[in-house]
Amino acid sequence: MLVKAGSPATGGAFSLVETVNPPDAGPPLHLHHTVDEAFYVLDGSYEFFCGQERIDAGPGWFVFLPHGVPHRYRAGPEGGRVLMLFAPGGTEVYFRDIAVAMADETTTETTLEQLAEHHGIRLLDEY
Numbered sequence: 109m110l111v112k113a114g115s116p117a118t119g120g121a122f123s124l125v126e127t128v129n130p131p132d133a134g135p136p137l138h139l140h141h142t143v144d145e146a147f148y149v150l151d152g153s154y155e156f157f158c159g160q161e162r163i164d165a166g167p168g169w170f171v172f173l174p175h176g177v178p179h180r181y182r183a184g185p186e187g188g189r190v191l192m193l194f195a196p197g198g199t200e201v202y203f204r205d206i207a208v209a210m211a212d213e214t215t216t217e218t219t220l221e222q223l224a225e226h227h228g229i230r231l232l233d234e235y
Contacts, residue, residue, distance in 0.1 A: 111124075112126055114197065114200050115201075122193055122194060129187050136180060138224070140199075144194070145173040146173065146195075147169075149171075149188065150188075150190060151189040152167075152187050152188020154181050155184070156180075202224070
């Protein structure tokens with residue numbers, strides 16, 4: 109991940125992050141309590157789920173995932189690259205914290221769930 113514009117640079121209005129995803133990779137189903145999330149696909153293909161809606165997106169597609177709605181995404185079989193926009197900003201701090209936690213071999217699933225909740229994200233079971 110490469111932070112293009114962190115929350116401090118935008119007065120907290122948004123964060124912009126460029127992400128490269130390996131094939132078939134993406135986060136589990138989750139929702140943000142207060143942060144809207146949007147994607148602009150630069151390369152590759154992606155499958156997005158927002159509520160009960162499925163969106164297949166390729167380069168040039170913009171996908172909006174509002175807060176409070178369960179969602180997830182997966183890169184296609186060749187991987188992909190996206191710009192991720194979070195409004196308001198600050199989600200880049202979660203990504204930093206989760207990277208540190210995942211590098212710690214004592215981290216558990218419960219620890220990851222608690223860390224997500226601390227940052228206003230609820231991890232959900234797949235449906």
